Each structure stands twice: as structure tokens, then as C-alpha cells.
Amino acid sequence: MWNFVSPRIVFGEGALDVLDELHGKLALVVTDTNMVRIGSVDKVKAHLAKAGINVHVFDRVESDPSVQTTLRGAEIARDVQPDWIVGLGGGSPIDAAKAIWVLYERPDIEPAAIGPFGELGLRKKARLITIPTTSGTGAEATWAIVLTDTNEKRKMGLGNMENVADIAIVDPEMAAGMPPRLTADTGLDALVHGVEGYTCSWHTDLTDGLCIQATRLVFKYLVRAVSDGHDSEARERMHNAATCGGLGFGNAMASMAHAMGHCLGSAFHFPHGRAVSLFLPYTIEFSAPQAPERFAELAVYAGFPNDGGEKGARDFAQHIRDLCRQVGNPTSISEAGIGRKDFEGQLDKMVNDAFNDTQMVTAVRAPSVEEARQIFLYAYEGRPVDF
């Protein structure tokens, strides 16, 4: 028994128009200052005004939102009493919006206790809309909430099926302004979602198709979207790829690259997509001797014919490295500019945190502590994993 959970997804050019038809009194827009600065908040406000809905903006969400930020946001929600909460931005504001919504409706819950089972009893006060502006984390379509415990410098994987959005608005216009670096980082995140969702031990028949499509679309359109931000076809297909990847991995699971990427991200404030895509080839190479089949299969679907087996999987890892290079992303931790001494200073903690990341549970080849340490070191040096 498993579950497949999805919001209503309104996608394509003009999808934002769906806001004009909403019913309600007040929307709390949860976002960051960038979205205010570039006018994305104003676009959303204009549509909500057509529906007669007032707007209050909470724009204090930082990258890698903290528990403290969500508590502040929930306090504001309790003050203004919205009947819609709108998460607008990349994964950080969207995850923060999910958490703020839960804490608004359930002030008795601690953020760290927003867990995957039991009923939360949401939708008594408000409902949730998610509008991604990156392509992307897929957070608009998942129930996962990633918050950072700033005391322990550790990411926490939280969430409950109930806190999936009511409506996800996947309008490519909202991502059109992304600069190349952000396009690359978030696009590679969508790739990792597709690959890990397809190959993890919790993959399902219902998610495989979405993961395949996410992977195919990223390989086909990411370089175009990074090279030319005005390529509207590439922007739209990447925006859809991100949602496919989010629905795919969100209803299966992520895996080792995410577990390790989370640790690098927490320790060095490394962008999420850049971190997980950096680790992905190494984790594929580690998994390949034991469970190569699904990696090799996915490679074929993505346009890389192969004869299967470990070689097929390892070649796929190399294609992923090639894609990272094509979009200007690092393929090793040293190349990313992290000094050896700093890296080694955090290594024990990163190894420990990786094992305690829930994404590690689905690794098709579970590493020992020493093997995990070696994978981190190989990823530092840029050496393909060979053990």
C-alpha cells in the first residue's frame, strides 16, 4: 500500500489567471524580498484584486527557511486571519508557506513534529496555493517541507500528505526572469528528482512515468534555458519538468544524493540544486555495482542508448556530469570553491547527518559509515567512485 498525492495543477501560459476566479477575503503571500523587488508579488496581487481578495505579504523567508521564520509567519497569519495562503517563489518560500499554514491551523504543534502520519485537520481556516518561480524544486506539488534547524545547522525533512497545496499554479511567465546560474541550479534539482525518484528503492508504477519525463525534459531543454532565458519553449518545458519531477519524487522518495547534498548545503550554504546534482554521479557510481538496472534503463529513456548493466549506469553518471559542465556547474566539491581544510573540518558531521537524513533510507546500496566518508572524499576530489 502506498499513496499518490497531488494538488490541482494549473499549468501553461496564462495559468496565473486562475487566481481571478478565487473566492475568499484575504490572502497571506509568503515569499522573499526578491519576489517583491522584481514585481512577482505585484502580479499575484493584481490577479487576487480581480477576485476581490485583499493581500498581506510576509516577505521575510530566507534561503533554507528556518523554524524560527515559520513561527514568525504563523504568528502573522494568526493576526491577519487569511483564508488563502500563497507560497510564491522557489522551494524556500513554498516550503515555508506549507509550514506556516500548518502552524496557523495547528498552533499546538511544534514545527519539528509536522510528521507524515496522523491527521492534521487542515483546511478549517485556510487553503494553500503554491506558485513556483524557479524550475525547480517541484515543491509546488509535494507535501514535503524542508526546514533548517539553525542551532544544529541541520536540515529537517518534515511534512504530511494533508499539507499538499490545494492549487499549484505552474505558469512559465513566473520563471522567465531567472538568471542563468539560478536556471542551472534549479534545473539540475529537477533532474535529480527525476533520477532519484525513478531509481530509489521506493519507486512506484505511478511515479515512474513522471520521473522519466522530468529526466528527458531536463536533458533536452536545460542547456537552452540557461543559454537563452528568452527561449520561451525551453522555459515552459523546464517549468513543467520541475513539476513532473516534484510529483514523481514527492510520491516516491529522493535518495542518497539528496541525503549528502543536504549536508553540504547546511554546512557550507551551498545552493540545493547545485549540491544534489554534484553528488548524483558519485552516488550512481556507488550504486552501480549492486543495482545498475534502473539507472541504465533511465539513461535509455533520456536518450542515451546503452547495453545495460554497470557500464550503462556508470555512463549515465558521466552524462550527468557532462550536463553539469555544459551549464557551468561544478562536478566536484573542490571545484565548487570549498577549501580542503574547511571541508575536512565538517566531514564527520556531514557523514553523521547524511545517515540521519530520511532520504538515505531509500539508497539501493546502503553505504557503511566508512563508505559514505569515502564518497564525500571522492566527491571532493572529483574522482569517479570505484568501490
Add this chain to the structure above:
Amino acid sequence: MAFKCPSDEWIKEFGKQVNSSKAYEESAKDWEGDFIFIMEADNTLPKTFYFFVGLLHGKSTDTALVESEDVRPAQFRLAASFTTWRKIIEGKLDPIQAIMTGKLKLKGNLAKVLRYPKAAKELVNCVMQVPTEFPS
């Protein structure tokens, strides 16, 4: 020699496996918290069985078949039908997935348990090492 499950001998053998597992010891070196495992009666098992499993800093302190879930204090309770437990013991059902779908019901601090997915996996590996005879 196979141990009948459920029985006191079976859970004691499980405790021995835990204490000889370096992988469990490493993954649970900070863990503090005892469990009551509840195997609920179903069409395979005519009555409910309760097990105490003491876990501290990577070792099992004690394991025993007990009369009810209240006989020994424990911070966590894990309850499921016998059929579900059998699937977990045989490695056919991931315990974390079982918790997430409500097949395995956890009472206790979930946030704490979710910090130790590797330890949970190693406990399953330990139970899979116990030669087990299930009721027919």
C-alpha cells in the same frame, strides 16, 4: 535451530543479534529509548503479544515477552497486525514506509525516531538474522 515467533526465546535471540551488530551499534550510539512491540492478533495469530525491547547507546539492555504494554515503562510503542510484523521481519516491508502508511503505528516522539533511519534499518537487519518459525 529456528525460534518460534512470537515467543520469549525469539525476542531474546533478537536482543543477541542487536548486541552483536557493529552496524547497529554505530548507527544508534546516541539512541536512548525503550520500545514495546505489539503484535496484534489477526487471522494468523489468535492473541496479541507484547515485547519489551530496551535500547540504549547502540546496545540492547533487555528483551522480553511481557503480559501487556503497561508492565514495563517504555518511551515508544510500535503496534501492527501480526501479518504486517511478519512482512517487516521478512524484509518485505520497509518499517519507515509502514509507519508512513499507518500500517505500523508509532506512539512516541516521531521526530526523534525519524532522526535515526539507519538505526531502524539495522534493527530490521538484526531481526532478519533470527532464524524464525512463524505460525502456519
